[in-house]
Amino acid sequence: MLEILYRDEHLIAINKPSGLLVHKSFYAGKADAYAIQELRDQIGQYVYPAHRLDRKTSGVLLFTLDKDTLRIMNDQFAERQVEKKYLTILRGWTKEEETIDYDLINEDEIRQNAITYYHRLQISEIDLPFGKHQTSRYCLVEAIPETGRMHQLRKHFKHILHPILGCRKHGCNKQNKLWLETFNMTKMMLHAHQLIFNHPVTNEKITLNATVNDEFKRVGNILNFDLSLYTRPSQFPLPS
Structure with a gap:
């Protein structure tokens, strides 16, 4: 069962597990299950994804329940009226905060402007030898992408030489x-922990929070x- 974070007559949001594709995609390849199908079967109603998360990214994923709401x-x-916030663990210690303004090439070989702001939340150094170093350093950051390019956070953190831990294509394979x-x-x-937007019908400000998965917690430990400081659950009543 998918964890439902929010639901009303127009919208529904889930905490997408890592490894689950949102829908069928030429670029992502085939899968045995898709979030759009799982949620549709779970609630007995068609759903329409309002945005996307990578297969390996967990967290807040928003759907609409009708096409008119989807257009809004x-x-x-x-x-860029929706604020998306991610928690991620990076190799090394980044700056305390930074805006990464670095163009990316999309799957059609088109250059696109891409901007990510991040701020460092916590740092860690553990007794884990790596290369010529006897210890290894990591940091927890909150990242806020201003643009929504494919694999933007993964590519941007690789660009500043602080790749996301566990990312294969744009990470450090030795780590x-x-x-x-x-x-x-x-x-x-990499976890999409918060989504902030105005409700498309009522205009009420909605803040959705998704707690991190068990593996993220284990690595954090x-x-x-x-x-616990950054993963408070959303406080919305859900229909029975």
Whole structure:
């Protein structure tokens, strides 16, 4: 069963598990299950994704329950009126805060402007030898993408030489292998923990929070991060 974070007659939001595709995609390949189908079967109603999350990214995923609401939400996302906040664990210690303004090339070989703001939340140094170093450093950051390019956060953090832990394509494979062999970690440490927008019908400000998954918590514990400060659940009544 998918965890439902919010539901009314126009919208529904879930806490998407890591590894679940939102829908069928040429670029992502085939899968045995898709969030759009699982949610439709769970509630017995068609749903329409208002935005996307990568397969390996967990967290807040918003759907509409009708096409008119979908058009309104599409406009909000396109006009950058929706604030998306992510928690991620990176290799090394970043700056305390930074805006990454670095163009990305999309799947059609088109250059696109891409902007990400992040601020560092916590740092960690553990007794884990890596290369010539006897310890390894990591940090927990909150990232807020101003644009919504494919794999934007993964590519931007690679660009500043602080890749996301567990990211294969745009990460550090030596670190990923180290964590797999030492801690049996197989997931990517990227979680969409908050979505803020105005309700498309009532115009009420909606803030949706998604708690991190068990694997993110486990890695956070290894690094002595206090994740409870940033993962409070949403407080909305759900229809029975």
